Amino acid sequence: MNSPFGLFMPGKRPGRWPGTDCSVETDLVAVAFSGGLDSTALLHATARLGMRVLALHVHHGLQQQADDWAAHCEREARALGAGFACTRLTGAPAPGDSVEAWAREGRHRALHQMARAAGADLLLLAHHRQDQAETFLLQAMRGAGLAGLAGMPRAQWRDGVCWARPWLDRPRALIRAYAEQQGLRWIEDPSNGDGRFARNRLRQAVWPAFPAAEAGLAQAARWVQQADALAAEVAAEDLARLASAERLDLTQLAALSPARASNALRAWLATHTAAPASLVERLLAQWRPGATQSWPAPGGALHAYRDGLYWSAQVPQGQAPMPVDLSRPGLYPQPGWGGAWLVEAAAPGIATARLARLVQRARGGAEQFQRAPASVPRGVKKACQEAGLPPWRRGGPLLFDGDLLVAMAGLGMDARAFASQDEPQLSLRWLDDSALPQREGAMHSAA
Template identity: 70%
Template sequence: MADLATPRAADPTSPAVAVAFSGGLDSTALLHAVARAATAHRVVALHVHHGLMPAADSWRKHCETQAHALGAEFVSTRLSGCPSPGESVEAWARLGRHGALHDMAVAAGADLLLLAHHRRDQAETFLLQAMRGAGTAGMSAMPRSQWRDGVRWVRPWLDHPRDRILAYAEHHGLRWIDDPSNDDPRYARNRLRASLWPAFKANEAGLAQAARWAQEAEALAQEVAAGDLERLVQGARLDLVALHALSPARKSNALRAWLRPQMAISSQLVQRLLEEWRPGAVQAWDAPGGRLHAWRDGLYWASGAEVPQASARLDLSRPGFHRQPDWGGGWSVEPVGEGGVPASVLAQLTQRVRGPGDQFQRGVGTVPRSLKKAYQELDVPPWRRDGPVLADADGRVVAVAGLGMDARAFAARDEPCWSLRWLEDSALPQSEGEGVVDA
C-alpha cells in the first residue's frame, strides 16, 4: 500500500495541497494518505454541500471532524439554487461542484487539487461516453492531470483498482460515509453499475487503457487542428474553400476545433455545416448562443443577442470606452485634431435602431447614401448591419455602428472634437474593460 499512501503528484513547491473530500470511501482514503505524506505542507480538505440529500448537514459535520482528526484544514461550500426543469441533476451538481472546488482551492492558497477517482471510475466514464456516441474527446474520460484557471487538478489513483483503496481504508481503520444516492437508478452511472458493470468488471483494466488511447488520439487531433487552423483562419473568418480542400477527417476535425471555444458542439451541426455550404452562397445556421454565417466563402460566428428596440439617451462627452451591453459592444470616444464630433453634440445623443429614412455620408463633399448602400460599399457583413445608430438632439445621424461618424456631424475647423468608434465585444482586447466609462 505504500504507493497509495504517497501520491506522486504532490508538488512540494505549493503553499498548500487541497483534497476534494466528500466523506466517501475513496476521498477519505486519499485525504488520509495525503495527510500522512505531506507533512511539510498544509493539507486542506475541500467539501461541497450539494443540498440534495437530507443527511447532507450531518455529512458535512462528519467530514469536518475527520479532516481535523487527520490534521487537515477544512473548508466547505454549500451550492445555491437547484437544477432547472429538465436539467440533469448529475450535470448540475458536477458543474457546481467543480466551480466550488476551484474557488475554495484558490482561496486556500492551493494550486494543486487532488481527486480520488480510480480505475473503475475511469472505465465507467469511458463506457458511458461510448454509449452516448461520444468521440475521442468524450471517450478520453478523465485526465490524470489538468490545469484549470490556475489550479492543477490531479487524480493520482486513476490507475489503481478500487479494491486496493478499500483494503487501504480497512487496514487503517478509517470511517467513511455510504451515500444512498449511489444506488439511485435515476442516475446513468448507477444504472450502468447495476445492470452492465458485472459483465464488464473483468475488463476494467482494458477499458481504462482504451480511455488512455482515446486521450492520445484526441491530443493528436488537436495538434493537427492547430496546424490546419493557422492556415484557415484570419481574424474572425474561417476560410471555407480551404477547409473543404482537406480530407474528410481533417475537415471535420478543424471545424470542430474552430467551433469549440464559441459554443457547445453537436455532431448534427458540424455535419450540416459541411454538407450544406455552397461556394459563393450567403447562408446562416442557428447554433447554441448565436448564429453561424457563410459569406464570401468565409464562416463567421455572431452571438445571438437580440437587438434592443427601445431608444436610449446617452452622454458620450467623456473620453473612454462606453459599453452598451444590450448591443454586444460599445462606443470608444477619443479626442482628435479634426474629423470628429463636437463634445456639445456628444452630451445629448439618442441611441436607436436604424430607421427606413436614415442616410449616411462617408466624407465631406460626398453624397449621402441610404444605410443599405453605405453598408454594401464598405463590405459590412449582413449580420453586422443591425448595430445602433446615434442621433443628435435634433434627430440627425451622428454615427452608425459598422460605418463610423457621419461627415455632416463633424465639428467646424479649430473646434475641439472627438472621434466615435463602435467596437463589438468579440473585437475588444482583454484589457479594454480597464477604461470603461459608465454610460
C-alpha cells in the same frame, strides 16, 4: 504500505506534483472530500505530507443523512490536522432534469469557489481508473466525439485552480487496501446502489461480468486523449491559415479533406458557441460557394457571406434608445449589442462636446450615411452594401446627436459629424465581441 503508491513528493511545498503536471505556487492543498472511501483515503494520504491541507465538502441536500455526513467530514478532517470548509447547494433540479448533472455542476462550482476563497491553487480529486473507464463507456453510449471519449484529464487549470486527479490510473482495489490498512472510516452512500443512475448500473452489471474491461477502457481513454491533443494541434495549424477571430474562409475549408475540415470547423466554432455535431455536419453539407446562408446555433447564429463564415451573438430585439457619453478615450462595452465602442485620440474625429450628448439606438430604416467629406450621403442600406457589411450586422447600434447621425457600428463615423481642426476631438470605432479579447484598454460603462 507507504504514503500512497508513490504518488506524492515529500516536502513543505507541492511544487510539481507527480501524476498531475501541476506546478503550483502555494503550500496550501485543497482536497475534494465527500467522506466516501476514495476521498477519505486521498485526504489521509495528503495530510501525511506535513503541508497545509484544506478539506472541501459539498452538502448537496439530497439525502436525509447529508447533515450527519457534513459533520462526519469535519470531524475526520480536524482529526487529520486539515482545515475544513463546507458549502450547501441551494435550489433543486428542475422537473425532468438529471439529478446527477445538477449535483455535478453545483459541486464543481462550489469546490472552485471554496478553493479560490482559501487561496489554494491546487485541488485534488480522488477519481480512479474505474471512474475513468465508466466515463469513457457512458460517453461512448451517448455518441460523444474525441473530447467526450477522452474522459477526465489528469490535470486541468480552471480560472486559477489546477484540478488534479493523481490516482486516475490506479485501480480502486489499491485505494481500498490502503484505507483498510490505515484503519480509516468512511461514509457509504446508499444512493450508490440506486439502479436509476447510469454509473450504478455499470457497477452492478458491467464490471462484475467483465472485470478486465476497466483497465482496457481506461487505456482507451488515454489513447483518445492523445488523439484529441493531436486534433487540436492540426486544427490550430489549419486555422492559422484559414481564419481570424471573426471570419472563417469557407472556400479554403472546403479544400481540406472531410475529416480535417470538420476538425477545423469544430475548433473555430468552439470559440463562439457550444455547437452540436449535427450543426457541424449540416453546415459542411449545406454551404454553397457564393451563397448567403444562416444557421441558428446556441446563443446566436452562423452566417455564410461572400464565402466566409461569421458568428453573431443573439441580440435582444427592441433595444430602446439610450444616452451615452463617449467623451473620454476608452473601451465602452454595449451589453446586448454584441460589441463595444472604442474611443481613441485620433483625427479625423468627433468633437468631445458632441460625444458627451449622444443617443444610441437601433436602425430605423430612413437614415443616410456620408462616408467621407467629399462624398454624398447615401442610404444606410446602400452604404452597408458598398462596405461589404453582412446583412446581420446592419441593424446598429447607431449614434445620434439630435437628428445628426454621428456613427454606426460597422460603417464608422459619419463625415458630416467631423469636428473642425481646432476643436478637441476623438475618433470612434465599433469592435465586435469577437475582437475584444485581442485589445487592452480602459473600460468604461455607457452612462
